[in-house]
Amino acid sequence: MGKVISLAHGDGGELSHRLIQDLFVKDFGHHKEAMFDASILDLHSNRIAVTTDSFVIKPIFFPGGTIGKLSVAGTVNDLAVSGAKPLYLTCGFVIEEGFPLSDLQIIVADMSKEAKKAGVSIIAGDTKVVERGGCDGVYINTTGIGLVENQKVMPAFQPGDAVIVSGTLGDHGLAILAARGELGIQIPVNSDCASLNAMLSDVTAAVDEVRIMRDPTRGGLATALVEIAEDFSLQIIIKESLIPIKSQVAGACDLLGFDPLYIANEGKAIIIVPDQSKEEVLRVLRTFAEGKDAECIGTIAQINCDAGRLLLETPLGTKRILTRLAGTMLPRIC
Amino acid sequence: MGKVISLAHGDGGELSHRLIQDLFVKDFGHHKEAMFDASILDLHSNRIAVTTDSFVIKPIFFPGGTIGKLSVAGTVNDLAVSGAKPLYLTCGFVIEEGFPLSDLQIIVADMSKEAKKAGVSIIAGDTKVVERGGCDGVYINTTGIGLVENQKVMPAFQPGDAVIVSGTLGDHGLAILAARGELGIQIPVNSDCASLNAMLSDVTAAVDEVRIMRDPTRGGLATALVEIAEDFSLQIIIKESLIPIKSQVAGACDLLGFDPLYIANEGKAIIIVPDQSKEEVLRVLRTFAEGKDAECIGTIAQINCDAGRLLLETPLGTKRILTRLAGTMLPRIC
Structure with missing residues (x-):
């Protein structure tokens, strides 16, 4: 049997620290500030777009994607349809005790791959572990921040559009x-x-x-x-x-x-x-x-x-x- | 028996729309853009702090607070200890089918009250409903954005600090x-x-x-x-x-x-x-x-x-x- 997530992975102590170092920092890149309470960002514009989405999809692996890919693409798309350039994502995991570590690795790798493809950085994260039965495998919240530059998207509808x-x-x-x-x-x-x-x-x-x-x-x-x-x-x-x-x-x-x-x-x-x-x-x-x-x-x-x-x-x-x-x-x- | 949350409250259709209108918009204020895919914000600085946290506390009501108050204060504090001025929060709810609507109302009212007290606006939200047993009542993710202005917090430690x-x-x-x-x-x-x-x-x-x-x-x-x-x-x-x-x-x-x-x-x-x-x-x-x-x-x-x-x-x-x-x-x- 492979390694699984335990409650101690979510309590902020030694195992949480190792999970973050060995998995998230490795895959998401060493955005050092993401380890602290908040990530500090320098933007090139004062006008930003913000969106949030929680992903609770079942099953978490499906033809054409995973909950990881979906959690990145879904939030990137919410920013993109708003006319913003997606730049930063935060991610919050809620993981069920006993969840296979190997599945979490696949999900995180898939998030990382999709984030690179979309050109966004994952800049802050949080992991909570709930008792067996407290959630259905894994839920992921992503919140996205994008820049609004030359805004061409304006709802000035005309007949015939x-x-x-x-x-x-x-x-x-x-x-x-x-x-x-x-x-x-x-x-x-x-x-x-x-x-x-x-x-x-x-x-x-x-x-x-x-x-x-x-x-x-x-x-x-x-x-x-x-x-x-x-x-x-x-x-x-x-x-x-x-x-x-x-x-x-x-x-x-x-x-x-x-x-x-x-x-x-x-x-x-x-x-x-x-x-x-x-x-x-x-x-x-x-x-x-x-x-x-x-x-x-x-x-x-x-x-x-x-x-x-x-x-x-x-x-x-x-x-x-x-x-x-x-x-x-x-x-x-x- | 009071009203409860059903799966249809989370599928993006008519019931989702009404829940958002009747509960979230009412309590969090009519930040109209929060209804769309992303909220557009004009900032007074190019330097921002971002943090994310998921709240899975059990029990959700406890002496001195609720999961709602906690989900606001927790994220506000992560920004504040980073030396940032907390301004905006997003919130993502994962709610179990059958959860009492009256409890959700208490939680949302408490979030709203704490947000007003802390001087932050809730600018984007998301609600997902999972089947009975798919989570333990309600989980809330909040992501916070703060402004970093005159930065006095610098880790230039000296002996005797x-x-x-x-x-x-x-x-x-x-x-x-x-x-x-x-x-x-x-x-x-x-x-x-x-x-x-x-x-x-x-x-x-x-x-x-x-x-x-x-x-x-x-x-x-x-x-x-x-x-x-x-x-x-x-x-x-x-x-x-x-x-x-x-x-x-x-x-x-x-x-x-x-x-x-x-x-x-x-x-x-x-x-x-x-x-x-x-x-x-x-x-x-x-x-x-x-x-x-x-x-x-x-x-x-x-x-x-x-x-x-x-x-x-x-x-x-x-x-x-x-x-x-x-x-x-x-x-x-x-």
Whole structure:
């Protein structure tokens, strides 16, 4: 049997010290100040973006990623869709007593790899250990800090603005569901879990204005668009036939009774831009592996509506109203 | 039976939206951007301090505080001892399905109250709900951002520097242990859980130089001083007879076989200053309720040691070496 995490790894004493030195400092790099109570940072701007997210996904290892990769990419993406350049992450681990040290090493290595890829530094950390049964393996909180420099993302929506998604929808949620092994069917799809900051930075650089960007995670595409519609009093129309969905995802959703528009994604962005920038945005997106299936799926039909609304136009030309996700479809998806 | 948290409160849909609107936005104030992916902040300085901490304490309600108060004060203190002015907090909740909504309301109200008292804004949040048994009630991560302005805290230690503690030790750990009701004895002591930023800011303002400040949480006074000794190659000597400990805490520790020097505190600071500033620091500390029992407990005996070392001088004049906490004394104490 391999080494496991014990309560003493979390009590601030000798074993905590060794875990931090041997694992976190080794993998995350020796940002010496991260060992102290707070990390001191010198920024190049007075304007920063801050976001926080806790990751409780089950299972922690899945096709296309781990909770470690997800915890970095998820927070990087929240900063990137806000138009900020992600720079720093903190991470807080809550670990169950008895958790295999080898699994923790895989997770930390995966966080480190994704952080390097995304160009962010992990600058502060915390580890708590709870008794057996006190959590489900490991939970990770990451909080991200990004710089806001030349801000091109402004929600000055106009009728005719284009609604673009950066790729196929539903991959992450279906991959997680399949990895749980409770379905009785195989779904040959990987999670789309990926940091999108490089791609979104190129998109922003290529155009004069971006209305808004969002990452459709929990609640999926539909919930994210309903929120935009409500927050900015817009009528948004999307066309069902234009929405990119992998055939195996569409097939599994049909079979299982899920709607892919409500399934979580972890490597996709919604980008709304003036109509004249549409083709340029699609061109830039498709130069990235993460954006190769990007499509324009709809438009801003009206602005200044009394109540914001999202409409789905079916292949028959009828329109139906989409609301936010109500009730649980898939728990512990991120 | 009252309302409880369901999995649907955490899936990003309609119930999540209502929980955020009705509870968090109401109590934490309508920092509208906190509703979006990231909060944008304009700072008055390019130099910031960042810290993160997860709170998994059991029980979540205890004499002198709640997990909510603790999650604010703990992170505020990590910034304050770093010489930063705490300004912003993010909070990430992991909540167990079935958790009483009324308890969550108490916790959020307590966070809000402590944040106002400490002068910090909660600027971003996240809520995840895990299945029953997936966590133990509620865990809270807070990440704090503070400004570093005129930096007086510099670890330029000199022999004879004074080691000061801001009050009695062990109160928090003993209060938690008693609140668990597993001891068979009553210990009439409250947790010292408190935000110390106002007090530490006054201390810093009153003197020319502060060598270092630390909050002796997990691992207690001894572990925090061992870390300082090792990090800066110091020999530190503290005198047992000078260490302030409440009589009921000392008595309970004797009875239970605990060493109060290793017990967690949540409202105490270690402050090391040049010897000539000692009296002024004690005077300032004692003007605050949180600092009324402040004492100078020892000195920096040597600098540039080959190996840092903490020595405890007993009332008989003998000295013994204190090491960091090894093994678990009290789990789930913060």
